[in-house]
Amino acid sequence: MTFVDDYPEVARLTRWHFAVAFVALALGGFFGLLQALYRTNTLRSLLPINASQYYTVLTGHGVLLALVFTTFFICGFFLWAVTRSLDRPMSNPKLAWLGFGSMFVGTALAAISILNGFAPGLPFDSADVLYTFYVPLKASPAFYVGAALLIVGSWIVGVEYFMMYRDWRRENPDSRIPLQTFMVLTTFIMWYLSTLGVAIEVVVFLIPWSLGWISEIDPLLTRTLFWYFGHPVVYFWLLPGYLAWYTVLPKLAGGRLFSDPLARVVFVLFVLLSTPVGFHHQYVDPGIAEGFKFIAMTNTMMLLLPSLLTAFTVVASLEHGARQRGGKGYLGWLRALPWDKPAFSGMALAGLMFAAGGFSGMINAGMNINYLIHNTLWVPGHFHLTVGTAFALTAMASAYWLYPQLTGKRLQHRRIAMAQPYVWFLGMTLMSNAMHRGGLAGLPRRTAKPLFGDAGAGAFDPVLGSIAEMQLQIAIGGTLLFLGLAMFLVVMLGTWLSRRGAGQLRVNGSIPAPLSGADDGPRVLDNLRLWAAIAVVLVVIAYGLPLWGMIENGILTPGSVPFPT
Numbered sequence: 001m002t003f004v005d006d007y008p009e010v011a012r013l014t015r016w017h018f019a020v021a022f023v024a025l026a027l028g029g030f031f032g033l034l035q036a037l038y039r040t041n042t043l044r045s046l047l048p049i050n051a052s053q054y055y056t057v058l059t060g061h062g063v064l065l066a067l068v069f070t071t072f073f074i075c076g077f078f079l080w081a082v083t084r085s086l087d088r089p090m091s092n093p094k095l096a097w098l099g100f101g102s103m104f105v106g107t108a109l110a111a112i113s114i115l116n117g118f119a120p121g122l123p124f125d126s127a128d129v130l131y132t133f134y135v136p137l138k139a140s141p142a143f144y145v146g147a148a149l150l151i152v153g154s155w156i157v158g159v160e161y162f163m164m165y166r167d168w169r170r171e172n173p174d175s176r177i178p179l180q181t182f183m184v185l186t187t188f189i190m191w192y193l194s195t196l197g198v199a200i201e202v203v204v205f206l207i208p209w210s211l212g213w214i215s216e217i218d219p220l221l222t223r224t225l226f227w228y229f230g231h232p233v234v235y236f237w238l239l240p241g242y243l244a245w246y247t248v249l250p251k252l253a254g255g256r257l258f259s260d261p262l263a264r265v266v267f268v269l270f271v272l273l274s275t276p277v278g279f280h281h282q283y284v285d286p287g288i289a290e291g292f293k294f295i296a297m298t299n300t301m302m303l304l305l306p307s308l309l310t311a312f313t314v315v316a317s318l319e320h321g322a323r324q325r326g327g328k329g330y331l332g333w334l335r336a337l338p339w340d341k342p343a344f345s346g347m348a349l350a351g352l353m354f355a356a357g358g359f360s361g362m363i364n365a366g367m368n369i370n371y372l373i374h375n376t377l378w379v380p381g382h383f384h385l386t387v388g389t390a391f392a393l394t395a396m397a398s399a400y401w402l403y404p405q406l407t408g409k410r411l412q413h414r415r416i417a418m419a420q421p422y423v424w425f426l427g428m429t430l431m432s433n434a435m436h437r438g439g440l441a442g443l444p445r446r447t448a449k450p451l452f453g454d455a456g457a458g459a460f461d462p463v464l465g466s467i468a469e470m471q472l473q474i475a476i477g478g479t480l481l482f483l484g485l486a487m488f489l490v491v492m493l494g495t496w497l498s499r500r501g502a503g504q505l506r507v508n509g510s511i512p513a514p515l516s517g518a519d520d521g522p523r524v525l526d527n528l529r530l531w532a533a534i535a536v537v538l539v540v541i542a543y544g545l546p547l548w549g550m551i552e553n554g555i556l557t558p559g560s561v562p563f564p565t
């Protein structure tokens with residue numbers, strides 16, 4: 001019996017989420033390849049875009065990957081995790097399908113307006129506003145409505161998780177919350193709290209503005225509402241990765257999770273600390289007092305703690321697994337891990353890259369040193385390690401393990417799958433390393449121009465190597481990444497098209513109990529109401545005064561110069 005036999009409807013809905021996620025990944029990844037080649041002036045004359053369409057491509061890339069791929073994958077993945085760990089079917093399947101439908105319609109609206117940048121004949125106006133969609137850039141109303149429907153849809157799917165939990169709790173009044181469900185619920189508490197900001201931005205300001213109902217917008221207020229959401233969203237991407245690393249990866253390594261209570265502490269810390277940090281994206285914004293930026297910085301640095309705890313717990317679990325498999329020595333045990341299992345190697349390599357991303361993130365978070373890299377290519381260098389690898393490669397690796405369970409079909413093209421995580425890893429090492437260094441040397445992000453050399457500002461002394469060498473690395477790395485993506489899609493497509501029952505599944509969904517179980521930790525960890533309440537208080541402390549300062553002179557008659565004037 002595999003998951004699809006026990007819970008056919010959950011399996012079907014999860015497959016639908018994955019299908020949309022992977023189509024977005026394919027298209028967004030193709031845009032990524034175009035960007036990597038275009039902005040480095042590699043084979044530019046062969047590419048089907050021009051400089052102004054670069055921003056359409058960039059918007060499509062950011063929206064399809066950072067917002068659409070992630071949200072669909074996560075909502076589907078969490079449906080599986082809650083169902084598996086509570087061992088019960090959906091409470092209200094109609095509601096869950098409604099959430100999926102809302103996300104789907106929203107994505108279609110946003111995607112059509114973005115693609116308008118290539119084909120003006122499509123309905124709606126274009127939306128070259130990048131995935132951060134700040135004013136003064138203005139998109140067609142369809143784009144903003146689409147973004148709102150995507151978020152509202154995820155809220156509705158989230159309600160389903162809580163309903164399943166409620167029904168389970170009624171039958172199990174005294175049990176500890178199963179770990180995967182605990183992780184899903186805490187992640188969604190954080191998601192509800194933080195998406196409020198962007199929802200208000202879009203519904204109260206951007207939609208009326210794009211429809212022409214209001215003519216003035218306070219850029220500072222809307223940027224603040226965006227970044228109120230814009231940092232926690234990175235944990236919305238990351239925590240599902242953690243869920244896989246804590247609960248699936250140790251099993252793949254042949255062992256068990258080291259400590260369940262430690263995992264719960266980590267997720268609680270993310271609920272508390274994820275939201276009151278958004279000002280660290282606004283260090284150079286005028287109109288926010290230094291002190292509030294400083295508080296955001298210290299909060300951000302505290303977020304290192306749960307990530308370091310994760311590194312410790314996951315590595316300890318892997319070592320335990322490796323020793324079960326006969327691994328020996330201080331580091332020799334690493335060789336005993338199943339590096340030829342794509343689900344394992346994908347997650348393990350993703351975790352390794354996340355460590356590097358954590359270091360560049362500390363640079364981003366430092367109020368003073370941030371000025372050095374602000375808006376340079378360093379920034380995409382950083383988040384291709386985090387969301388672009390820690391999340392994306394973990395999602396792909398999870399799919400290798402999960403998709404057979406969701407379909408009853410054996411994973412196809414196993415050799416391609418085996419090599420795929422390594423191709424991604426190599427491509428990302430090249431691209432991201434060169435982006436970080438290019439950023440230090442002053443290469444800006446979000447530009448169609450190759451800059452420097454013959455196309456730009458003339459001679460320039462790079463920190464290390466040369467700009468041309470970095471550009472080449474970005475082009476080669478980006479191409480390898482796209483190859484890695486194509487390999488993933490071949491495996492998934494081949495598996496999708498294959499026949500059920502052809503060969504035994506190589507995976508099973510059982511997850512062994514942790515070495516130290518939930519009962520070793522205090523019960524207060526499971527008090528979700530308490531953590532949610534403290535999180536709200538922290539948000540009020542971090543955001544209350546600065547937000548009040550922005551709106552006390554009127555929401556639509558801002559203190560700073562409005563746009564358009």
Ligand code: HEM
Nearest residue numbers: 029032033036062065066130388392445446447478481482
């Ligand atoms: C085939 C793999 C990929 C390639 C070749 C690629 C390439 C690039 C390049 C070159 C840029 C910088 C563009 C510029 O600033 O001018 C960029 C930006 C970006 N990438 Fe990727 N990327 C890939 C995968 C991903 C993945 C998997 C994600 C997230 C899940 C992602 C998220 C982003 C985001 C959010 C931006 C910033 C967009 C903006 O600044 O508006 N990328 N990518």
Ligand SMILES: [Cu+2]
Nearest residue numbers: 230231280281
């Ligand atoms: Cu942030």
